[in-house]
Amino acid sequence: MGAIRKKRFLRTLRTALDRSVRPAPAFESLFPDKREAARAALLTSGRERSPGQRQQLLELLMARADPLNIQVQALPDRAAVTAAIVSLVQTSSTEWGSDKAVAAWSHTLLAALGLDAALSAIGVPLTVVAHNDRHWTRQRVIQSDVGITSADYCVADTATLVMKTRPGEARSVSLVPSIHVAVIGLDQIILDLEELYARLQDDLLKGGEGLGRCTTFISGPSKTADIELNMVHGAHGPRALHIFVITGDGT
Amino acid sequence: MPPIQRENYRAAARAALRDATLQRALADVQGRLGPGTAAAYRDLKEGPALRRQAHDLRMRAVENLDILLERLADRIEARGGHVHFAATAADAVAYALKVVRQHDVRRVVKGKSMVTEEIGLNAALEAEGLTVTETDLGEYIVQLAGEHPSHIIAPAIHKTRAQVGRLFAEKLGMAYTDDPAKLTWAARAALRQHFLNADLGVSGCNLACAETGHITTVSNEGNIRMATTLPRVHLAFMGMERVAARLEDHDILLRLLARGAAAQRMAGYVSYIGGPAAGDQADGPEAFHLVILDNGRSRILADARFREMLCCIRCAACLNVCPVYGKIGGHAYGATYSGPVGAVVTPLLSGVHRFADLYHGETLCGACKEACPVDIDLPRMLLELRAIQVAGDAAWEGRGASARERLFYGAGAFMTCHPALYRTAMGLASRARKVWSLNGALRRRTPVLAGWTRTRELPPVAATSFRKRWQKDPEDKSPRFGAPGGKR
Numbered sequence: 001m002g003a004i005r006k007k008r009f010l011r012t013l014r015t016a017l018d019r020s021v022r023p024a025p026a027f028e029s030l031f032p033d034k035r036e037a038a039r040a041a042l043l044t045s046g047r048e049r050s051p052g053q054r055q056q057l058l059e060l061l062m063a064r065a066d067p068l069n070i071q072v073q074a075l076p077d078r079a080a081v082t083a084a085i086v087s088l089v090q091t092s093s094t095e096w097g098s099d100k101a102v103a104a105w106s107h108t109l110l111a112a113l114g115l116d117a118a119l120s121a122i123g124v125p126l127t128v129v130a131h132n133d134r135h136w137t138r139q140r141v142i143q144s145d146v147g148i149t150s151a152d153y154c155v156a157d158t159a160t161l162v163m164k165t166r167p168g169e170a171r172s173v174s175l176v177p178s179i180h181v182a183v184i185g186l187d188q189i190i191l192d193l194e195e196l197y198a199r200l201q202d203d204l205l206k207g208g209e210g211l212g213r214c215t216t217f218i219s220g221p222s223k224t225a226d227i228e229l230n231m232v233h234g235a236h237g238p239r240a241l242h243i244f245v246i247t248g249d250g251t
Numbered sequence: 252m253p254p255i256q257r258e259n260y261r262a263a264a265r266a267a268l269r270d271a272t273l274q275r276a277l278a279d280v281q282g283r284l285g286p287g288t289a290a291a292y293r294d295l296k297e298g299p300a301l302r303r304q305a306h307d308l309r310m311r312a313v314e315n316l317d318i319l320l321e322r323l324a325d326r327i328e329a330r331g332g333h334v335h336f337a338a339t340a341a342d343a344v345a346y347a348l349k350v351v352r353q354h355d356v357r358r359v360v361k362g363k364s365m366v367t368e369e370i371g372l373n374a375a376l377e378a379e380g381l382t383v384t385e386t387d388l389g390e391y392i393v394q395l396a397g398e399h400p401s402h403i404i405a406p407a408i409h410k411t412r413a414q415v416g417r418l419f420a421e422k423l424g425m426a427y428t429d430d431p432a433k434l435t436w437a438a439r440a441a442l443r444q445h446f447l448n449a450d451l452g453v454s455g456c457n458l459a460c461a462e463t464g465h466i467t468t469v470s471n472e473g474n475i476r477m478a479t480t481l482p483r484v485h486l487a488f489m490g491m492e493r494v495a496a497r498l499e500d501h502d503i504l505l506r507l508l509a510r511g512a513a514a515q516r517m518a519g520y521v522s523y524i525g526g527p528a529a530g531d532q533a534d535g536p537e538a539f540h541l542v543i544l545d546n547g548r549s550r551i552l553a554d555a556r557f558r559e560m561l562c563c564i565r566c567a568a569c570l571n572v573c574p575v576y577g578k579i580g581g582h583a584y585g586a587t588y589s590g591p592v593g594a595v596v597t598p599l600l601s602g603v604h605r606f607a608d609l610y611h612g613e614t615l616c617g618a619c620k621e622a623c624p625v626d627i628d629l630p631r632m633l634l635e636l637r638a639i640q641v642a643g644d645a646a647w648e649g650r651g652a653s654a655r656e657r658l659f660y661g662a663g664a665f666m667t668c669h670p671a672l673y674r675t676a677m678g679l680a681s682r683a684r685k686v687w688s689l690n691g692a693l694r695r696r697t698p699v700l701a702g703w704t705r706t707r708e709l710p711p712v713a714a715t716s717f718r719k720r721w722q723k724d725p726e727d728k729s730p731r732f733g734a735p736g737g738k739r
């Protein structure tokens with residue numbers, strides 16, 4: 001049924017397009033890769049950034065994040081990140097439940113932060129995503145006030161976090177809790193969307209993981225201007241977004 | 252709610268003009284977003300010329316739609332997603348009903364999607380006994396009020412904060428407030444429960460990528476992410492033209508979409524979805540269905556004059572600069588798509604003759620083309636539609652002009668081609684003009700011209716014809732006819 005319908009649908013398009021050539025040309029020949037050289041140049045310049053250039057990207061990110069209501073903090077090491085998270089959890093108020101709770105991805109960078117101990121010291125439970133128990137993960141994420149993730153990249157020019165979906169890296173952690181915290185290393189900051197797409201395309205062509213089932217770009221906390229064009233943060237997703245950048249060597 | 256298809260353009264436009272609140276709201280949205288978008292284009296590193304490049308990209312994709320859609324579908328199916336090719340709105344709705352039965356769905360949350368408005372999905376799902384909740388704040392307001400969206404990206408722009416306050420007080424049982432933040436957070440709390448309880452999330456697609464096999468959803472609120480992450484089933488609808496070829500094309504398209512839609516550098520949330528969640532992923536829907544909709548688009552594709560319209564990415568930039576939309580608002584257009592894009596797309600999708608008022612109502616000022624992120628020549632197509640309506644065109648059920656109109660213009664053409672006859676007629680007209688200009692009532696009610704003269708002054712015929720003046724003094728520079736430099 002479906003196959004016949006699809007055939008008929010596509011045949012209508014071929015007639016509309018007046019396609020007489022058969023078989024139809026292949027995707028690759030119709031849309032050849034014309035950006036190979038430009039992409040290679042972008043990738044090289046991205047790889048060879050000096051510490052000074054990385055610092056400049058961080059500053060660009062901060063400048064672009066500010067009007068978008070994204071809080072960016074540059075922190076020297078992991079211990080500083082852990083302390084910043086603890087202080088954020090302490091000062092934030094709960095929105096949905098009465099008891100504070102935190103959810104985090106199961107991710108190597110986050111695992112090294114020692115969040116479990118630091119948070120239990122202030123009496124706040126931490127849920128680390130367990131991909132083999134969807135139901136449990138869902139319940140715990142829904143009860144959490146703060147969701148902690150990392151990201152694949154952070155685009156300075158648009159203040160965009162880029163996240164692919166991997167087993168321990170649940171989509172809901174950056175979405176359902178009231179506050180989203182993303183922890184990244186300085187070298188994950190890239191210049192702009194052109195560089196981002198060059199990297200994604202390169203990964204794709206090299207047979208990497210590609211965009212998978214779901215890849216998400218986040219450029220700010222949830223916002224709306226649907227009532228008389230007044231900007232309000234916290235429409236559905238997180239009402240606040242923090243990006244913590246580890247500027248040291250990650251130890 | 253049935254799909255909106257009303258043809259009372261004139262009455263609706265007149266009512267809109269009398270509505271002072273609506274006039275303020277429209278001026279506000281245009282005053283902020285129109286210039287904002289123009290400034291955002293200037294801020295592109297490639298400059299506004301990038302719009303042309305985007306146009307070419309989109310056109311090339313549209314010209315190879317068969318190949319791109321097949322590839323998109325193959326990739327999604329390889330990941331365990333289902334793709335349904337729907338030739339008509341009825342076909343798309345029937346598939347949606349099949350999906351809800353198959354997955355035993357009771358509650359549905361929806362992200363903003365113009366295509367589901369186009370096919371009348373909500374009414375069909377509600378008739379099936381399902382609860383359907385719109386989750387975009389503007390759409391939610393409009394749904395609670397029992398109305399239709401009046402702007403592609405700001406659906407409730409016609410409502411004031413006080414109206415929303417009263418609506419929420421009545422429907423959500425909260426204390427009255429007109430504070431936009433408090434109202435937004437009240438909707439946030441109410442909708443959160445809907446997200447958590449829903450079995451099915453319905454979304455549209457802003458773009459798709461054939462190379463990788465993904466649909467792309469864009470929002471600022473995060474509601475589309477919620478609707479496509481939390482329920483166990485995701486059903487997406489896509490107008491067939493939205494697919495782009497290469498992943499890298501999205502760099503240009505997303506930057507332009509964000510600028511055209513909201514004068515932003517980048518939308519708040521962009522998601523690529525390529526199928527249901529994998530078995531080893533901790534969340535995300537277990538089933539994914541994509542409906543690719545034709546519903547009249549292939550007819551547009553087949554006509555070289557209108558094919559360009561399929562480049563449209565429904566950003567609403569043209570609404571935000573259109574002087575006609577800016578006065579009559581979205582509802583007057585009587586269909587899902589309003590503004591300049593609606594004035595071209597609605598007649599093409601739903602009837603060139605039936606929706607003739609729409610393309611006659613636009614001014615051809617060209618502002619829409621300037622604002623369009625993919626540089627679509629809307630004014631050209633408005634003219635093409637007018638030509639079809641006058642000349643008749645079997646492919647578009649254009650009936651041609653009325654006999655009276657044909658006679659009128661035919662006589663004009665004949666006269667212009669026969670100078671002696673023309674001179675005589677003009678001489679007569681010039682003499683008749685005295686009676687005419689003295690008698691205002693006659694002027695307004697001359698039967699053949701009443702449609703024109705009811706709201707406009709028919710200028711009196713000049714005492715001395717242009718031909719006479721020209722013969723007497725070719726150098727005559729008097730500004731009588733609004734000659735260049737003269738007063739108009």
Ligand code: SF4
Binds near residue numbers: 567591624
């Ligand atoms: S015609 Fe152009 S400006 Fe109007 S909605 Fe479509 S893409 Fe946007």
